[in-house]
Amino acid sequence: QKEVEQDPGPLSVPEGAIVSLNCTYSNSAFQYFMWYRQYSRKGPELLMYTYSSGNKEDGRFTAQVDKSSKYISLFIRDSQPSDSATYLCAIRSGNQFYFGTGTSLTVIP
Amino acid sequence: SAVISQKPSRDICQRGTSLTIQCQVDSQVTMMFWYRQQPGQSLTLIATANQGSEATYESGFVIDKFPISRPNLTFSTLTVSNMSPEDSSIYLCSVLRLISYNEQFFGPGTRLTVL
DSSP, X not given: XXXXXXXXXXXXXXXXXXEEEEEEEXXXXXXXEEEEEEXXXXXXXXXXXEESSEEEEETTEEEEEETTTTEEEEEESSOOGGGOEEEEEEEEETTEEEEOOOEEEEEEO | OOOEEEEOSEEEEXXXXXXXXXXXESSOOSEEEEEEEOTTSOOEEEEEEOTTSXXXXXXXXXXXXSOEEEEXXXXXXXXXXXXXXXXXXXXXXXXXXXXXXXXEEEOOOEEEEEO
């Protein structure tokens, strides 16, 4: 079983929609969770990171961790065409980082 | 955030040749890593670049194929040796900073195509 599983999509939504991106993980001891955004032909850019359970909000983005279900989510409110990118979840355990395969998102104007 | 540059940004190479990718960071960092990213796959860690000593390689990657140098705290190189078409991929440099240990920053990547 992989440490992190992510639905690759692709996901296509109209502008203004709420987007939900999700990952599951295997080890209940994981504590640090991150979301990266990667535009085409660019390196991944850190969007948010959270520690343990709960929500963290930054503008239109909310990262949520449900440790009981080993489930992490990224919500994007009022999605914009500029949000079109691949989103990768990641988990840190010690000096190891485990990445999902990424979900490709397209926001249609 | 850390500003990371990589050279070259892309290259097309012939089978059997070698390519060296450079990674430069604008500030001193504790750890530097090299990843490979292939279409539809998650980031695969190649190795951790250690300053002044041999890199630490992940399973499936060896020094003869991917020699790595890190002469100081802000610079590292990855060489892809004796290339084959299977080495075609995006190679990414990433760093961890001492003051923000959860925040791993990535360079823009080097897109390599081997013919």
